[in-house]
Structure formats: structure tokens, C-alpha cells
Amino acid sequence: xxxxxxxxxxxxxxxxxxxxxxxxxxxxxxxxSAGAELVALxxxxxxxxxxxxxxxxxxxxxxxxxNLAEFNPQAYCKTVSEVVANNQPKMVMIGxxxxxxxxxxxxxxxxxxxxxxxxxxxxxxxxxxxxxxYGGKMNVDSALSGDxxxxxxxxxxxxADAGRVDGSxxxxxxxxxxxxxxxxxxxxxxxxxxxxxxxxxxxxLVSVGRxxxxxxxxxxxxxxxxxxxxxxxxxxxxVDSKWLAKTRQVGKSGxxxxxxxxxxxxxxxxxxxxxxxxxxxxxxxVNTDPNAPIFDYAHYGxxxxxxxxxxxxxxxx
Amino acid sequence: xxxxxxxxxxxxxxxxxxxxxxxxxxxxEWLKMKLSEFDDHALEEALLIKDDxxxxxxxxALASDDIDKALFAAAxxxxxKLIKITGVEGSSTHEAAKAxxxxxxxxxxxxxxxxxxxxxxxxxxxxxxLAHYLGVPHISVVTGVQASGGSVTVQKEYGGGMVxxxxxxxxxVLGIQAARETPRYVPVAKVRRAxxxxxxxxxxxxxxxxxxxxxxxxxxxxxSGGGAEMIxxxxxxxxxxxxxxxxxxxxx
Numbered sequence: 001x002x003x004x005x006x007x008x009x010x011x012x013x014x015x016x017x018x019x020x021x022x023x024x025x026x027x028x029x030x031x032x033s034a035g036a037e038l039v040a041l042x043x044x045x046x047x048x049x050x051x052x053x054x055x056x057x058x059x060x061x062x063x064x065x066x067n068l069a070e071f072n073p074q075a076y077c078k079t080v081s082e083v084v085a086n087n088q089p090k091m092v093m094i095g096x097x098x099x100x101x102x103x104x105x106x107x108x109x110x111x112x113x114x115x116x117x118x119x120x121x122x123x124x125x126x127x128x129x130x131x132x133x134y135g136g137k138m139n140v141d142s143a144l145s146g147d148x149x150x151x152x153x154x155x156x157x158x159x160a161d162a163g164r165v166d167g168s169x170x171x172x173x174x175x176x177x178x179x180x181x182x183x184x185x186x187x188x189x190x191x192x193x194x195x196x197x198x199x200x201x202x203x204x205l206v207s208v209g210r211x212x213x214x215x216x217x218x219x220x221x222x223x224x225x226x227x228x229x230x231x232x233x234x235x236x237x238x239v240d241s242k243w244l245a246k247t248r249q250v251g252k253s254g255x256x257x258x259x260x261x262x263x264x265x266x267x268x269x270x271x272x273x274x275x276x277x278x279x280x281x282x283x284x285x286v287n288t289d290p291n292a293p294i295f296d297y298a299h300y301g302x303x304x305x306x307x308x309x310x311x312x313x314x315x316x317x
Numbered sequence: 318x319x320x321x322x323x324x325x326x327x328x329x330x331x332x333x334x335x336x337x338x339x340x341x342x343x344x345x346e347w348l349k350m351k352l353s354e355f356d357d358h359a360l361e362e363a364l365l366i367k368d369d370x371x372x373x374x375x376x377x378a379l380a381s382d383d384i385d386k387a388l389f390a391a392a393x394x395x396x397x398k399l400i401k402i403t404g405v406e407g408s409s410t411h412e413a414a415k416a417x418x419x420x421x422x423x424x425x426x427x428x429x430x431x432x433x434x435x436x437x438x439x440x441x442x443x444x445x446x447l448a449h450y451l452g453v454p455h456i457s458v459v460t461g462v463q464a465s466g467g468s469v470t471v472q473k474e475y476g477g478g479m480v481x482x483x484x485x486x487x488x489x490v491l492g493i494q495a496a497r498e499t500p501r502y503v504p505v506a507k508v509r510r511a512x513x514x515x516x517x518x519x520x521x522x523x524x525x526x527x528x529x530x531x532x533x534x535x536x537x538x539x540x541s542g543g544g545a546e547m548i549x550x551x552x553x554x555x556x557x558x559x560x561x562x563x564x565x566x567x568x569x
Binding site (some may be wrong): 109143186190192242252 | 530557
């Protein structure tokens with residue numbers, strides 16, 4: 001086992017995702033106190049120009065292969081696994097993102113390395129690793145049985161600015177493992193359809209969750225939003241139920257918003273949702289469950305039936 | 318086409334969660350369990366494929382309290398076969414995935430559809446671990462599956478509503494984020510009929526020899542110290558206070 005922290009860089013359409021900088025910043029903090037080497041793994045085809053944004057790393061391992069031009073679960077998993085096998089890092093940091101979820105578990109099995117998922121906190125010395133479980137209702141600290149682990153980090157857990165450092169780190173060009181005979185092939189990226197409202201530019205969002213119970217109750221929320229001069233957004237279950245369009249969804253697989261007011265109605269606050277709204281200027285949360293995790297992130301909390309609050313508030317506007 | 322759907326029960330988060338005396342797990346004595354919502358979506362997607370083009374759908378679960386009910390509910394919704402795996406002591410996803418792999422590897426299957434994640438899978442998501450124990454390719458965060466012959470087109474969701482489309486050959490393991498329809502509801506009477514009309518095959522997990530590689534040292538509720546200032550009173554009082562805050566902040 002080497003004294004190395006390996007951070008897997010994620011990029012889409014030529015842009016390095018924030019999660020990569022968030023992990024790099026945290027990794028620098030841990031490596032600083034442990035005297036460890038911070039290594040970033042960049043995979044792709046013709047993306048060596050991105051190295052200049054990874055100045056915080058001691059070294060960048062760059063794997064360039066046409067099979068890695070677009071994300072491919074099979075090709076990326078094989079490549080990360082090979083780099084891990086060759087470098088034996090004591091910690092591998094991967095985003096708990098759509099791409100990361102295709103990689104982390106696979107490397108855990110293939111390299112027989114412990115895997116701790118949904119990580120929202122790591123102590124400065126790297127020894128206490130905290131996961132956010134049960135929809136954000138419980139934190140769990142894990143104790144490793146041996147050396148070395150893979151962690152998948154929830155986006156937004158650490159500050160991206162801490163890891164965003166331009167520079168010219170050492171680059172080690174590594175070749176990809178044999179990627180012939182892949183059985184998964186990338187076809188296309190499908191851009192989201194434009195919606196009637198762009199929730200990322202709204203200053204006021206009234207956001208509804210499971211607590212709204214039925215699409216028949218949506219007009220109440222819409223009336224409140226329009227009286228406040230804003231729009232209605234929502235959490236994942238509302239889109240899965242087809243009550244609102246995908247373009248209204250806030251969170252991990254939806255959009256990231258930063259309005260002046262984010263008023264939640266019946267949203268419990270699972271980590272996937274928090275990721276998309278925690279930076280709003282003012283968060284007011286209404287939920288019947290006093291233990292709902294949303295209250296840990298809101299500025300003001302109201303334990304109340306939303307069907308009592310909505311009309312009371314609408315009347316006053 | 319044969320579709321396997323691993324399912325499991327998880328604590329119902331609507332209920333209040335309490336921590337056990339040793340501070341390392343939930344107090345499970347009164348815990349209300351329900352089918353993991355992502356597994357519900359995986360089962361729904363499998364049943365939709367069956368409805369469209371015909372398929373044999375097998376629901377598979379590790380033995381646990383109440384799991385028979387969840388399996389019979391799957392049968393009531395349309396699953397053709399039910400399998401319960403016994404002999405798994407630990408609770409890690411690595412062990413669950415290895416047990417599933419042991420049972421599944423000798424079966425004839427085209428696709429494994431299971432939930433993309435669960436609320437308690439601390440050591441990783443079942444789909445990807447299972448795929449690697451089986452040595453079969455895998456795609457996670459799937460919101461669309463179109464199968465034809467020996468190949469399958471899969472939509473995988475990224476952030477910001479972006480979707481990547483892949484084509485893959487079967488067999489494949491897919492971690493389902495959402496079925497294309499809301500999971501079907503099944504009335505209790507129909508589950509009762511399924512209990513009388515279907516059987517659960519019990520299969521031993523066999524040798525596992527894997528572990529999470531870590532244990533829970535401490536479980537605690539997130540620190541709400543930096544949390545919300547709570548507004549008390551009647552709904553009317555609370556609405557007035559919200560208005561005051563909005564005025565103060567220059568929002569209204």
C-alpha cells in the first residue's frame with residue numbers, strides 16, 4: 001500500500017465537474033496532515049488541457065484512449081481498477097454521482113478493497129469517515145478493518161473553491177488496459193428539453209415534495225408561488241409521479257438552484273435533494289416531521305401541515 | 318426473456334428512527350419496514366417489459382423478517398417466480414451481492430434489474446457489486462430500458478437532466494433509478510391470493526467469503542446545531558412570522 005490519495009476526476013462536455021474540485025480540496029487537507037501524495041486520475045481522449053486546472057495535485061495520472069472519449073461504465077471501471085492495482089493508493093475518492101456509482105463498487109470487488117459510500121464528511125487526518133444514510137436522517141462513522149479504502153463522496157459536502165487551483169502538476173501518462181471487446185457502447189448524449197420555466201434563474205422558488213400528496217394539490221402551491229412572484233420546483237418523487245416536468249426538479253439528477261428564497265413544502269431533505277439547493281440565500285422549510293433532515297439545512301423551520309400553511313400564507317400576500 | 322429482480326426491505330423513513338443501545342445501528346425492535354422504493358421501480362420496469370413483449374420475471378430476496386410478504390406482493394403484481402436466499406449472516410451489501418451472485422450464476426437470465434441504491438447500503442450499491450461478482454457488465458442510474466434480441470438500449474441519467482444513451486449486449490445488470498411508469502399498486506386482497514397461489518423457492522447462499530471491510534463505529538443523528546430557527550405557534554402565527562421574515566429580507 002502506498003501513501004497516496006487518488007482522486008478520480010469527472011468531466012462532461014469538456015468541463016471538470018465541481019465534485020472533482022470538492023474532493024481534491026478535501027484530499028489536499030488529508031494528505032497535508034498525513035504526508036500523503038495527492039494524485040488525480042484524469043481519463044478521456046484529447047483532454048490533456050484539463051491538467052492545468054488540477055494544480056492542487058502533486059501528480060496527475062493521465063490515461064488517453066479513444067474508448068474513454070465518452071464516459072462508459074465498463075471502460076472507466078476497468079481503467080480505474082488498473083490504475084488502483086498499479087498504484088495501491090490508501091484512499092480512492094470517487095464522486096457519489098451517476099458516473100461514480102458505476103465505478104466505485106466495481107473497483108471494490110475487482111481490487112478487493114473496502115468501499116464506504118455516501119460520504120459526507122472526512123476528518124482532517126482521514127481516519128473518521130462519515131456517511132449520510134437513511135435519507136439523510138442518520139450519520140454513520142465507519143471503522144476500517146484494514147488498510148486502504150474507496151470512498152464515494154456526496155456532491156456539495158466539501159468546498160469546491162478549496163480544490164480549484166490552476167498550475168502545472170507532474171503528469172504521468174499511463175496507457176489504458178485492454179479495452180477491446182467492450183459490451184457497452186456509448187450512443188449519444190440527450191440534452192434536457194427546455195421547459196416552460198427555467199428554475200435556475202428564478203429568484204423565488206416554492207418547492208414541493210411528497211407531502212403535496214396529489215397532483216390535485218399542485219394549484220395551491222402554484223398560486224402561492226405566483227403571489228410570491230416565483231415559480232414551483234420540486235423533489236424527485238414528484239417528477240417520477242409525472243406531476244411536474246423534469247425541468248422543475250431540484251437535486252442530484254435535476255438542477256442546482258440558488259434563489260433568494262427557497263420555500264419547501266413537504267420535502268424531507270434527502271441528500272440527493274440537499275445537493276441541489278443548499279446554497280440558496282434563504283431557505284424556509286415546512287414539514288410535518290420535526291426530525292426531517294431539511295431542518296438541518298433551512299434557515300427557518302416550520303413544523304406544520306402544509307395544507308394549513310399554504311392558505312394562511314397565500315391569504316397574506 | 319428472463320429478468321431477475323433482486324429486492325429488499327428497508328426501514329420506512331416516515332417513521333421516527335431510534336438508535337440502539339450500543340449506538341451502532343437502528344433500534345430494530347419496532348422498526349417498520351417497506352420495500353426499497355428503487356427496487357419497487359426496478360420491479361415495475363421489469364413488469365412493463367413483460368407487459369410489452371413477454372418475459373419471465375423472477376423476484377429474488379435475502380431471507381429477512383417480512384420478506385415473504387414483499388415477495389408475495391411482487392407475485393401479485395406479476396412476478397412469475399419467487400426465490401428466497403437463506404444462510405446470509407452479515408448485513409453488508411458485499412455479502413448480499415455475493416450471495417445473490419452465487420445463486421444467479423447458475424440461472425439462465427438476460428437482465429438483472431434492481432434498485433440503483435437503498436437508504437442503508439453503506440458499503441455500496443447492490444447492482445454494481447453483484448455485476449462484478451458475476452463478471453457481467455453493469456450500468457447504474459438507469460431511467461429507460463429497451464430490450465430486443467440479445468441487445469438492450471439503456472438511458473442513464475447524469476446531473477442537470479442530461480441523459481446518456483448506451484447500447485449493450487446481454488446479459489447485463491442495471492441499477493434502476495426510475496421506471497418509466499409509477500410503480501403499480503397492488504391491493505392487499507390480491508397479495509393474499511398470491512400467498513395461496515404461489516410458492517417461494519428457498520435456496521442456500523453458499524460460500525460467501527467477502528465482507529464490507531469496515532464496520533459501523535458510531536451512528537448518530539446529524540448535528541442540527543447549525544440548523545433552522547424553528548417558528549412555533551398556530552399555522553396562522555407561523556404564516557405571519559414567515560411574512561415578517563420575507564419583508565425583513567426585502568423579498569416581499
